[in-house]
Amino acid sequence: MRPQPDWLITDDVDYVEVDLGNLKTGKEAEVFVIERTYGDRSCLLAHKRYRPRAVSHRGELAGLGFQRANSFMNDHVYRDGRKFAKSRDQRAVDRMTNYGKELLTGRWTGHELEMMQRAWEAGVNVPYPVGPRGDGMLMQFVGDDQGAAPRLVQARLGRVELEQAFGQLVDNLRLLVGAGFVHADLSAYNLLWWREQVWLIDFPQAVDVTTSLHAFEFLHRDVVNVCTWFGRRGIEVNTDELYTELVGMACAF
Ligand SMILES: Nc1ncnc2c1ncn2[C@@H]1O[C@H](COP(=O)(O)OP(=O)(O)OP(=O)(O)O)[C@@H](O)[C@H]1O
Ligand SMILES: [Mg+2]
Incomplete structure (x- = not known):
């Protein structure tokens, strides 16, 4: 087991949290x-709150503190291979009734946490997933008290750093696929750059290579997305070679 980070103030003490x-x-x-403090120690956490998927009007969302409304974008594609145990529940989801939407929301929220825990265990550079929290999850905040880490698209990296970032990304992809899953929404928008390191975030759409019918399609899209982005910035990339290598690793499952 990969040890818990030592900066984390854990539940065994009576900490205070400020939003x-x-x-x-x-x-x-x-x-x-969120800033968590205990005595003279403190740590910063990110609380990701999913927008409820089963609300009927915007006012309800605003009341919950959310700023934009949401859709069930492509949910059916990501859902495959993850059927509900009870056939009544599965039918509600297939028909997209309100009850079905509630079921999906609940699973969606737990899914990102589970995927990030697996990624963390596999040694992938993801924010440490602390645990569930209300309508979402708590994780390590990547950044410091001056601000959050920029996304790769905003980070304005020079040539050497771009090369470094691409190399790290490829290593992380090997670890991810080696652990049996695909991010499925990988792009320079879901990568952070902080203290010379690439961080992978945003895992709710991640799929298992053994159960998802679309895993290879997603893997291909992920690889093309990031290789195109780096390629356009003058980094030597070999999209086909990388995809083939990763498919080989995924097929080992
Ligand atoms: N752990 C973190 N530390 C620092 N910043 C974070 C963290 N998690 C998310 N962010 C910031 O919040 C943004 C939104 O998070 P995320 O990508 O997980 O959610 P999303 O709903 O898919 O958003 P988007 O539509 O922008 O992709 C990220 O682009 C990043 O800038
Ligand atoms: Mg995102």
């Missing part, structure tokens, strides 16, 4: 920054 406010409003979720 420092909203960091980002994304497509599916909002991210809030």
Whole structure:
């Protein structure tokens, strides 16, 4: 087991948490920054809150503190291979009734945490997943008290750093596929750059290579996305070679 990070103030002490406010409003979720303190120690955490999927009007969302409404974008594609145990539940999901949407919301939220825990255990550079929290999850905040780490698209890396970032990304992809899953929403928008390191974030769409019918399609899209981005910035990339290598690793499952 990969040890818990030593900077984390854990539940065995009586810490205090302060919500420092909203960091980002994304497509599916909002991210809030939390400062946890105990005595003279403190650590920063990110609370990712998923937008409820089963609300009927915007006012309800606003009441819950969310800023934008949400759709069930492509949910059916990511859902495959993850059927509900009870046939009544599966039928509700297939028909997209309100009850079915609630079921999906619950599973979606637990899914990202589980995927990030697996990635963390596999040694992938992801924010440490602390655990579930209300309508979302708590994880390590990548950044410091001056601000959050920039996304790769905003980080303005020079040539040497771009090469470094690409090399690290390839290593992380090997670890991820080696652990049996695919990110499925990988792009320079879901990569952070902090203290010379690439961090992978945003895992709710991640799929298992053994159960998802679309795993290879997603893997291909992930590889093409990031290779195109780095390629356009003058980094030597070999998309086909990388994809073939990763497929080989995935087929070992
Ligand atoms: N652990 C973290 N530390 C620092 N910043 C984070 C962290 N997690 C998320 N963020 C910031 O919040 C943004 C939204 O998070 P994320 O990508 O997980 O959610 P999303 O709903 O898919 O958003 P988007 O639609 O922007 O992709 C990220 O682009 C990043 O800037
Ligand atoms: Mg994102």
